[in-house]
Amino acid sequence: xxxxxxxxxxxxxxxxxxxxxxxxxxxxxxxxxxxxxxxxxxxxxxxxxxxxxxxxxxxxxxxxxxxxxxxxxxxxxxxxxxxxxxxxxxxxxxxxxxxxxxxxxxxxxxxxxxxxxxxxxxxxxxxxxxxxxxxxxxxxxxxxxxxxxxxxxxxxxxxxxxxxxxxxxxxxxxxxxxxxxxxxxxxxxxxxxxxxxxxxxxxxxxxxxxxxxxxxxxxxxxxxxxxxxxxxxxxxxxxxxxxxxxxxxxxxxxxxxxxxxxxxxxxxxxxxxxxxxxxxxxxxxx
Amino acid sequence: xxxxxxxxxxxxxxxxxxxxxxxxxxxxxxxxxxxxxxxxxxxxxxxxxxxxxxxxxxxxxxxxxxxxxxxxxxxxxxxxxxxxxxxxxxxxxxxxxxxxxxxxxxxxxxxxxxxxxxxxxxxxxxxxxxxxxxxxxxxxxxxxxxxxxxxxxxxxxxxxxxxxxxxxxxxxxxxxxxxxxxxxxxxxxxxxxxxxxxxxxxxxxxxxxxxxxxxxxxxxxxxxxxxxxxxxxxxxxxxxxxxxxxxxxxxxxxxxxxxxxxxxxxxxxxxxxxxxxxxxxxxxxxxxxxxxxxxxxxxxxxxxxxxxxxxxxxxxxxxxxxxxxxxxxxxxxxxxxxxxxxxxxxxxxxxxxxxxxxxxxxxxxxxxxxxxxxxxxxxxxxxxxxxxxxxxxxxxxxxx
Numbered sequence: 001x002x003x004x005x006x007x008x009x010x011x012x013x014x015x016x017x018x019x020x021x022x023x024x025x026x027x028x029x030x031x032x033x034x035x036x037x038x039x040x041x042x043x044x045x046x047x048x049x050x051x052x053x054x055x056x057x058x059x060x061x062x063x064x065x066x067x068x069x070x071x072x073x074x075x076x077x078x079x080x081x082x083x084x085x086x087x088x089x090x091x092x093x094x095x096x097x098x099x100x101x102x103x104x105x106x107x108x109x110x111x112x113x114x115x116x117x118x119x120x121x122x123x124x125x126x127x128x129x130x131x132x133x134x135x136x137x138x139x140x141x142x143x144x145x146x147x148x149x150x151x152x153x154x155x156x157x158x159x160x161x162x163x164x165x166x167x168x169x170x171x172x173x174x175x176x177x178x179x180x181x182x183x184x185x186x187x188x189x190x191x192x193x194x195x196x197x198x199x200x201x202x203x204x205x206x207x208x209x210x211x212x213x214x215x216x217x218x219x220x221x222x223x224x225x226x227x228x229x230x231x232x233x234x235x236x237x238x239x240x241x242x243x244x245x246x247x248x249x250x251x252x253x254x255x256x257x258x259x260x261x262x263x264x265x266x267x268x269x270x271x272x273x274x275x276x277x278x279x280x281x282x283x284x285x286x
Numbered sequence: 287x288x289x290x291x292x293x294x295x296x297x298x299x300x301x302x303x304x305x306x307x308x309x310x311x312x313x314x315x316x317x318x319x320x321x322x323x324x325x326x327x328x329x330x331x332x333x334x335x336x337x338x339x340x341x342x343x344x345x346x347x348x349x350x351x352x353x354x355x356x357x358x359x360x361x362x363x364x365x366x367x368x369x370x371x372x373x374x375x376x377x378x379x380x381x382x383x384x385x386x387x388x389x390x391x392x393x394x395x396x397x398x399x400x401x402x403x404x405x406x407x408x409x410x411x412x413x414x415x416x417x418x419x420x421x422x423x424x425x426x427x428x429x430x431x432x433x434x435x436x437x438x439x440x441x442x443x444x445x446x447x448x449x450x451x452x453x454x455x456x457x458x459x460x461x462x463x464x465x466x467x468x469x470x471x472x473x474x475x476x477x478x479x480x481x482x483x484x485x486x487x488x489x490x491x492x493x494x495x496x497x498x499x500x501x502x503x504x505x506x507x508x509x510x511x512x513x514x515x516x517x518x519x520x521x522x523x524x525x526x527x528x529x530x531x532x533x534x535x536x537x538x539x540x541x542x543x544x545x546x547x548x549x550x551x552x553x554x555x556x557x558x559x560x561x562x563x564x565x566x567x568x569x570x571x572x573x574x575x576x577x578x579x580x581x582x583x584x585x586x587x588x589x590x591x592x593x594x595x596x597x598x599x600x601x602x603x604x605x606x607x608x609x610x611x612x613x614x615x616x617x618x619x620x621x622x623x624x625x626x627x628x629x630x631x632x633x634x635x636x637x638x639x640x641x642x643x644x645x646x647x648x649x650x651x652x653x654x655x656x657x658x659x660x661x662x663x664x665x666x667x668x669x670x671x672x673x674x675x676x677x678x679x680x681x682x683x684x685x686x
Contacts, residue, residue: 058533101526116530123524126333129369137647144643152636166640186656187594190648194601194663197641201605204633205612212629228615232608234555239548239604246544249537251325251593259601 003223011219014276021273024265025168028175035178043178046185047120049134051097051127053104056080057117058090066111073107075099097124134189141193142167149200158207161277165269166199172269173262180261182254191255195262198236199270202229206275210282218282222275229270236263292684301677305575308582319585323592323658324378326538328531333367334375334521343373346521350375363590375521378590397512398466401447401477406463407440414512415488421498421505428501429494432509441485453479541596548600549573552607560614564685569610572674573603579673580666589665595658602666605641609634609670610678617682627679638671 032042047054062079070077076094081087095104101121108117122130145166150159170192174184182188209225210218240263244256292298313319324331336346343366351364363378397409418433436444451459459482462474475491491512495501549570556566580599584591591599612633616626641663648660 058530101523116532118529118533120527121525123335123522126335126369126524129372133369133650137650140647141644144646145640148639148643149636152639187597187659190594190598190656190659193644193648194641196644197637198605198608200640201608201612201633201637204636208629208632224619228612231555231559231611231615235552235607235611236604238551238555239600239607242548242551243541243544243600246540246547247537248533248540249593252537252541252597255594255597 007220007223010223011217014219014279017272018276021168021269024172024268028172031175031179043174043184045127045131046183046188047094047122047127048185049127049131051122051124053095053099053101053119053121055093055104055108055117055119056090057093057108057112057115059112059115060088062088062091063111069111070107073099075104097122097127130186134184134186138189138193141196145196153204153207155211157278157281158211161274162200162203162207165203165266165274166196168269168273169195169199169262169265172265173258176261176265177258180257182257185254187251187255188258191258192262195259195266198259198262199266202232202266202270203274205229206270207278210275210278218279222279226271229267233263233267292681295677295680297677297680301575301673304579304582304673308579311582311585312578320581321585321588321590322538323590323595324534325527325529325593326534326591326596328529328534329379330377330526330528332377332379332523332527333525334377335372335524336375337522339372343368343375347375350377374524398469400464400466401444401451402461404443404447406443406447407436409512411437411440412512414509416509419505419509421501423498424494427494427496428498429492430501430505432491432505432512433488434491434512435488436486438485438487441487444481444489445483445485448477448481449483451477451482453482537593538596541593541600545600548604556611560618562686565614568678568681568685569607569614572610572678573607576603576606576666576669576674579669580662583665583669584662589661590658591662592658594656595662598659598661598663599666602663602670605637605667606670606674609637609675613675613679613682614686617679618686630679631675634671634675638667641667 035042035044067077070093074096078092078094079088080090080092093104093108101119104121105119108119146159146163149162153159153162173195174192177188205228206222206225209221237260240256240260244253244260247253247256311319336343347364347366351362363376365376365378367374367376397412398405399407399412413435415433415435419430421428421430448459451461454460457479458476459479461477463477464471465473465475473493475493493501493504495504553566553570556569557563560566577599580602581591583589584595589595609630613630616630619626645660645664649657
C-alpha cells in the first residue's frame with residue numbers, strides 16, 4: 001500500500017527531485033566560498049599539512065595561570081570536556097610552525113608535571129610537501145577511478161553519472177566536514193577518497209537494474225532496488241555510529257564523521273540525482 | 287540449510303582452508319603474531335631529514351639501525367622514505383618514549399679503540415674503506431676483513447702502545463685492542479705480532495663466524511660501528527609524533543568494542559530485513575573471516591598495524607557487508623541464477639576496481655603517513671573480492 005503510493009508519487013516527481021542534490025551542491029560550494037573569504041583557503045589544514053605542534057595533555061585540572069602562560073606565548077589553548085559528563089578530560093595546545101617541539105614539550109612538562117600526553121609536531125617544509133603530495137595523490141586517484149569506471153561500463157551515461165555522483169559525495173562531505181571542525185589531514189583525505197569507492201556500489205546497482213534488465217517498468221525496478229540500497233545504508237549508519245560513539249581514538253572519530261557525511265550525501269546524490277538522470281535518459285530513449 | 291552440501295562447495299572449502307592458514311599464521315594461542323604500530327603500543331614516530339641530501343639514504347638508515355641495535359633496542363624500525371622534495375629517514379619506536387629516541391639519535395655514539403686502557407684512536411681517527419671489505423670462507427669458517435685508515439696521530443699512538451707489549455706463541459701480542467662505544471666495551475681484537483712498534487697507517491679489522499649469515503651480521507655490525515662516528519650527514523628532526531602507551535591501548539580496546547557493537551547493530555538491521563537467521567549468521571561469519579584473513583595476511587607480510595590501518599580494516603569489512611546485501615537481494619528475487627550472479631559480481635568488481643584506484647596513490651603521500659590505511663584497505667577488499675564474496679555466493683543457494 002505504502003509502497004504503491006510511493007511508487008506513484010515517485011514516477012510522477014522523479015525529475016523534480018534533481019533539485020535536492022542541486023541545492024545540496026550549492027550549499028557545499030557556498031561553504032567553500034565562505035572559508036575562502038574568511039581564511040583565504042578552502043580547508044582548515046591539520047598540522048600534518050600546515051606544520052606546527054599539537055599536544056594533548058590528559059588532565060582533569062588546569063592549574064591556575066597555566067592557560068595564560070600558554071596563550072601569552074601565542075599558543076592556542078583549548079579544553080576538551082567529556083560528551084556525557086561534562087568533565088574536563090584533556091587540554092589541547094597548538095603552536096604554530098615557528099616553535100620547536102622541544103620548546104613546547106618543555107613548557108607542557110613544567111605546566112602539567114607527570115601527566116600523560118600525546119604530541120605531534122611537523123616542520124613547515126614537511127607540511128608543505130605533504131600538502132603537495134596529497135593534492136597530487138587525489139588527482140591521481142580521481143584519474144585512475146575515472147579510467148577504471150569508463151573501462152567497466154562502456155556506456156558513457158553510466159560512467160558519467162557514477163563519477164559525477166562520486167565526486168559530489170566527496171565534494172560535499174569535504175565542505176560539511178569543515179563546518180564540523182574536521183580539518184584536512186592525511187587520514188581525512190583517505191576517508192574522502194574512500195567515499196568514491198563507497199558511492200560506486202549502490203550507484204552501479206541502480207544503473208544495472210535500470211539499463212541492463214528489460215522486463216517491466218524501469219521506474220518500478222528502481223524503486224525495487226531502493227530497498228536494497230536502504231538496507232545497505234542502514235547497516236553503514238549503524239556500524240559507523242557505533243564507531244563514533246565508542247571508539248576513543250580522535251583519528252577514527254574524524255574518519256567516521258567524513259564517512260557518515262559522505263554516506264548521507266550518497267543517498268541524496270544516488271537517489272535523487274544519478275537515479276533520476278538515468279531514468280530520464282531511459283524514458284527519453286523510449 | 288544443508289551443512290553437508292554446503293561443505294562440498296569448493297569455494298566454501300577454499301574459504302575454510304584460507305581461514306585455517308590465517309589462524310595458524312596468527313597463532314592466537316601464543317598472543318597474536320601481529321606487529322602493532324607505535325600509535326597503539328605507545329611510542330614515537332620521528333622523521334629526520336639529512337641536511338646533506340646527496341648521501342646514500344641506505345648508509346644513514348643502516349648506520350642508525352645498527353647503532354640502535356648496538357644499544358640493545360630491538361623494537362625500532364628505521365627506514366628511508368621520501369616526499370616530493372627530499373629523502374627522509376623515518377624512525378618508529380614502539381614502546382619507547384620520544385625522549386629516549388631523541389637522546390639516542392642525538393648521542394654521539396663515541397667510538398674508541400684502546401690498548402691496555404690507553405686510547406689509541408677515536409671515531410674521528412678512523413676511515414672505513416668500504417670498497418675493500420672482504421668476506422671469505424676458510425675451511426669451515428667465514429671470516430671478514432674491514433680495511434681502515436688511521437690518522438697519523440693514531441698510527442703513532444699505536445706504535446708507542448704496542449712497543450710495550452710482548453708476542454705470545456700464537457703469533458699475536460699479549461694485549462688486545464679493545465673497542466668501545468660511549469664507554470661500553472663491544473669487541474676485542476687480537477694484534478698480529480709483526481705490527482709491534484710500527485706506525486701503521488692502515489689496519490684490518492677482522493672477525494668471523496661459523497655460518498655465513500652470522501658472519502655477515504657481525505661484519506655489518508662492525509662496519510656500522512666503525513662508521514658510526516662518521517655518519518655522513520647531520521640529521522634534522524622534521525616531525526615528531528608521540529602517543530602514550532596507555533592511550534594507544536585504550537584506542538585499540540575501545541575500537542574493538544565499537545566493532546563488536548557495530549556487528550550486533552548490523553545483525554539487527556539484517557534480521558529486520560531478512561528474518562532469516564541463516565543469512566544473518568552467514569554475513570557475520572563472512573565479516574569475521576575477512577577480519578581473520580586480512581590480519582593473517584598482514585601478519586604474513588609483517589605489516590605494521592597502526593590506527594589508520596585498523597580504520598581501513600573496519601571499512602573494508604563494512605564494504606563487504608554492503609556487497610553481501612546486494613548479492614542476497616539478487617538471489618532472493620529469484621529468476622535465472624546465472625544472470626543474477628553475474629550482475630551481483632559485476633557490482634562487486636566495479637567497487638573493487640574503484641577502491642583500489644582510490645587507495646593506490648594514497649600509499650605514497652607524506653612519507654607513508656596513511657600507507658597503513660591504504661594497504662590494509664587494499665588487502666581487505668582484495669580478500670573480500672577473491673575469497674569471501676565468491677564463497678558467500680556459493681553458500682547463498684543453500685541458505686535461502
